[in-house]
Amino acid sequence: MSVKLLNITKEFIDLEREGGKLIAVKDFNLEIEEGEFVTLLGPSGCGKTTTLRMIAGFETPSAGDIFIGDKNVSADPPNKRDTSMVFQSYAIFPHMSVEQNVGFGLELRGKPKAEIAMEVRRIMDAMGIGELARRRPDQLSGGQQQRVALARAIVNRPSVLLFDEPLSNLDAKLREQMRVEIRRIQQTYKITSVYVTHDQAEAMTVSDRIVVMNRGRIMQVGTPFEIYSRPENQFVADFIGRVNLLPVTVEKLSDQGCEAVDAQGQRLEAASAASGIAVGRKAFLMVRPESLSVEKDVGANEAGTGNASGAAKGHSAISSIGATEAPHAIERMLFARGVIEKSVYLGSTVEYEINASLDRPVLAVSHDPVDVGFWRPGDSVALRYNPRAAHLFLR
Amino acid sequence: MPSIGSRAAADLKRAARDPVLLAVILLVTGSLLIFVVYPLVSVGAASLDTGGGKLGLKVYADVAKSAYIRKAFWNSLMMSSLTALIGSLLGFIFAFAVARAKVPFSKFFNMIAIIPIVSPPFIGALAIIMLFGNNGLITWNLLRIQNFPVYGFNGLLLAQVVTFFPVSYLTLKGVLESMNPILEDAALDLGGTRWKVFMRVTLPLAFPGIASSILLLFVETLADFGNPLILAGSKFPILSVQAYLEIVGMYDLPKGAAISILLLVPSLIAFYLQRWLVSRRKYTTVTGKPQQSTTQIVSPGARVALFAVCAFVALIVALIYFSIIVGAFAKVWGFDHRPTLDHFKFVFGVGFKAVRDTLVIAGTATPFAGLLGMVIAYLVVRVRFPGRRFVESVSMLSFAVPGTVIGIGYILAFNHKPFALTGTLAILLLNFIFRYIPVGIESGKAILSSIDPSIEEAAINLGADARKTFSRVTLPMILPAFFSGLVFAFVRGMTAVSAAIFLVSSRWNLMTVHIMAQVESGNLGAAAAYSLILVLIVAVAISLIRIVLKVQYRKFGGSMLHF
Incomplete structure (x- = not known):
């Protein structure tokens, strides 16, 4: 489904700052088409994760509206939104086996057991982690945990997939492998995706469009080619590659x-x-x-x-x-x-x-x-x- | 593959290369044997003494035959189990409200839960008598009920829960704070309602902590002496009090020893179960670093309910301290509530010797206990020597062994040569030092295992010996553990009753023992004044240690603040 962010602003109370607040995101406007893969890219503290968490429902915008499809979800809690997030630290439940982790979302939706088992098996095979089903999370490598987190997010067939710097805890080689994998999976299931990273190479590899952010504002929205070769301003030119x-x-x-x-x-x-x-x-x-x-x-x-x-x-x-x-x-x-x-x-x-x-x-x-x-x-x-x-x- | 013997020999050889280290190992091992193991063995031996130097189970048979002691045994187990369950429930609610739901007045609730920990353990019992006793403020002055049944089950359970739920609170607060909130976020994101997230994620993750808290409270309540001595009464016997009465009242050492063994066995079982639980828990370390989350994981209705429970408990705790404060300044509690300073005149006059003695004893024992704790932590984590596991488990024993048992052990072990220490300052000091090392050891071990040994290897590589390495490199790094060891040792030293009551004499007496005596003779005002002074001394001491600690943190550039 499409995602629309209209005039989103997010302020946090921060008494140590002037004015007593920190403006994390300011006047953010973005329309993401159905099936599109959009990356929010920027230095740390630019508001990209906050924006992602607002789409998921973990944060409520101070102003503005968020639409998923035609529905205004701005006031909905995360469990009422049809989004699935892949967390930076994977957030795999340590007290559940791998298959219980993957099937947890379906279980919460009250799906019958047999259907859950089938769905879980299918998605895990597709992700190449079928043989890990009965393992406990602490027996998994970083890359395997990453795949479990991805499988857990996709198995729900969410309208929107959200990625919060999902590869930053992996080593360089695995990172390159996984970003290709993520793109492949997204293309297979054609799920609208929003991806947060500060790594420009990662953004270039996976995205249909990239949103470059700085200090809570959008600096440019464009295809990887536009961002790299046709930057709108010095910030974008400098942030992406050397110039x-x-x-x-x-x-x-x-x-x-x-x-x-x-x-x-x-x-x-x-x-x-x-x-x-x-x-x-x-x-x-x-x-x-x-x-x-x-x-x-x-x-x-x-x-x-x-x-x-x-x-x-x-x-x-x-x-x-x-x-x-x-x-x-x-x-x-x-x-x-x-x-x-x-x-x-x-x-x-x-x-x-x-x-x-x-x-x-x-x-x-x-x-x-x-x-x-x-x-x-x-x-x-x-x-x-x-x-x-x-x-x-x-x- | 080398045999165990040859490995021990190799370890010993390595240790012997540094004579100072070897001497310290021998000294620590030897003193643990004398001051922890030997008293316990003495209790066991005394309980098997059938008279005339023969060993046998006659005393146990007598004890088993006594319906009164059987009753005490079951009462103790029931009281401890109920306190453990109710206390852990309250502790969890408090911890969840403060650490996760962030209810209003969280800081206040946190303070309310910490005050009982730094107070003498019988303050709850004292206040309950002042509030609900025969001349109680609520039962008599307000409701005009005569002979309200405060003694026995009801009163004691209330006192125990109020005294021990803070222990559960602190344990579970740590557990809940170290839990990664991202896990709850993830469950919420997958479509779970807040209730489901709590039941399926939060609670299962906290479960090992909750179980551990239940066992811990069980051990502590079983060992408690002050509250039952004041509140249990003769119709509701409790083991720890019975052991004391056998020895101090009847001079029946074998029987007292046998009862304390009855007390010791369930304590040890629960303690080792708790240790095992803690050691196999690895949930918190699985998924990377904990992250910040601003998600509201509790619904507004649940927040109100949590707040209401916390407020109610806080009210009871506040009422307890209110009655202690007012009681200390009231002429005759229950009859004449005009303000007076008479009780304080008594404390600072006739009764001041106990204050001075307590300060001398706790003040002297504290630095020794703190340092010994750090030395043992260092030896256990960093040095390989034969008997390392022995030192580790024995030094932790005083967590598990009820004070009554230790107290009886000390009078049995040290009233004759070669260790004729009865009635001296030394016996009190040694008891305090060896009983109050475990917290220092635990936090020292935790910090040391998180520090790369190569830091110490670097010091050795630069030419430092074991002593220099410890004093110049290790000790500064584990300073926070040292200070928390000091705080624990001082607080416990100031508020100790169960073991100390066997060891005091007219030459060296303690405030706590004096307070118990005042309560028994019905002089509640003086008991309240004493208690108030005691709480104030502990509060001032903790604040001082905290200030020192803050200065130290600054000296180390704040880099140690995360410990």
């Missing part, structure tokens, strides 16, 4: 893209722009490290708008222009010039930090280093980008 930002002023907007100039008057292009971008506005031009190519700096006499061939490899940058180039040639623009400060070899990639006289060093990642070649600290380089990978948002 290079160049302060610019917007010069021209068109269907093909935007043009802007930096402090030195150099002209730069970007294919997309966030809301609010208009001619004359101060903005950041954003390019992700993996979209920057590190090339030999052929000299300051190169025109500011100088183009280099995308076929340029390693140190042998070819600065020829024109349609005579290879058909895949991409026009690359100069992002900045600088000197390599640090290079870290990671096998499949090399990560560079380049001093380009900006507020912070420019980050660049080059793939396939054996083919492309390496730069060493002290090398003067030009950093180029494909305007399609560049994005503008307001400063």
